Amino acid sequence: MRPAGKPRRLLAVVLPAAVSFALASCNAEPEAVKAESRPVRAVTTENRIAGDDIVLTGHVEAQNEASYGFRIGGRIVERLVNVGDRVRQGQVLARLDPQNEQNALRSAQAALAAARAQLNQASNAYDRQRQLLSRGFTTRAQYEQAEQANLTARSQVEDAEAQVRIAQDRLGFTELKADAAGTVTQRRAEPGEVVQPGQPIVIVARQNGRDAVFDVPAQMLQTAPGDPEIRISLTNDPSVTAIGRVREIAPQADAVTRTFAVRVGIDNPPEAMRLGSTVVGRVMVETGPVIEIPASALTRIDGQPAVWVVDPDKNTVALRQVTVDRFTPAAVAVSSGLKPAEIVVTAGVQALHPGQQVRLLGAQP
Structure with a gap:
């Protein structure tokens, strides 16, 4: 039989070695994970270089709008155009009652005829006095009197001719004509109304260009580039696009919105961009x-x-x-x-x- 104490010493030797091996294995695993x-x-x-897209909504207006009114007062007897009508240069837009101006013209023409008759009589009397004076059969005083009457009659004819021209002009002013082609955007008076000189009758948008008008905040104006290229498109049809550049900036902000009206001239505007159409303008602003x-x-x-x-x-x-x-x-x-x-x-x-x-x-x- 083996002594009872020896197996216990052997177990004591083996246990520390196993524990040490196990601890070493545990320590090695985190090192591997960590690596x-x-x-x-x-x-x-x-x-x-970054940029922000500034998007604004505006509408299309004519670059030039003319407010047409009669140069004389009177009663409108005919208005020949309506809103949306296209007009050509020289087309009659409206007419005043011409009766008074026709009477004035006839009176001026009659006065001119009388002045020319007086001039003819004074001219004959002057020629006779001139011939008699050369022969010594009249006095210098009578000759000078005839000469003065001739000059007065000639001046009266010139005045009568001017009055006829004025009367003709006033008769022509009874017809309101367009001085350029365009489209009627507003009518301000109807037939039968008595209007004053210069009172707007119709407003015509001339066909020499179109603007896209946007209301722009002041802060955006400060950060915008000097001469940006603006892409413009219709809101109801984004495929209809055009390019424009700033043409005019309002010097004063709107009293209600505190924004500035910016007019962008549209280069070669498509036909679909009609007056009053709603458009969207986009401009790239570099932020650095x-x-x-x-x-x-x-x-x-x-x-x-x-x-x-x-x-x-x-x-x-x-x-x-x-x-x-x-x-x-x-x-x-x-x-x-x-x-x-x-x-x-x-x-x-x-x-x-x-x-x-x-x-x-x-x-x-």
Whole structure:
């Protein structure tokens, strides 16, 4: 029989060795996990000139509108155009009752005929006195009197001729004519009304150009470029487009909206952009250099936007706070916090921690 004490000593020797092997195995497993690199996707940052699309809604107006009115007063007997009618140069738009002006013209013509008869009589008397004076059969005083009567009669004829021309002009003023082709946009008087000189009768939009008019806030005017190219499209048919440039900015803000009316001249306006059509204007305003990264790269630190930046030498990541300038559905524009040529993690950001080893699956420029 074996002594009872020896197996106990052998067990005491074996147990510490097994425990030590097990502890060594446990310590080795975390080291292996810690050394393992996590695969991530990343992009390389670069500066870009960012811009914002400013979109405004406006309407189409004529570049020039003429308000036509009679140069004399009277009663309208005929208005020959309506709203929407196209007119040509020289077309009659409306007429006044011409009876008074016709009578004035006939009176002026009669006065001219009388003046010419007096001139003929005075001219004959002057010729006789001139011949008699050369022969010595009349006095110098009578000759000078006949000469003065001739000059007076000639002046009266010139005055009568001027009165006839004035009467003819006034008769012509009873017809209101368009001085350029265009489209009637408003009518301000109806037949039978008695109007005053210069009172608007019809308003015609001339066909020498069209404007897109927008109400623009003052702050937007300050940040807009000097001579931007504006893309204009119809709201009910965006396929109808045109290009325009700012032609005029109102010097004073609207009393109600506090906005400034900006007129944009449309280059070669399509036929579909009729007067009064509602249009949309778009202009790109540069906001300076920014760095755009995919939206999936964005995370948070202390409630602020942040991204994971890869150290290319150690292949470790660090969390860095950034300032976001604007958001788009697929990307974010970062104005500060990143530099060009840095590597930013775009996929796998939820499972990272500071100083973690990573393995790049693809750095995209």
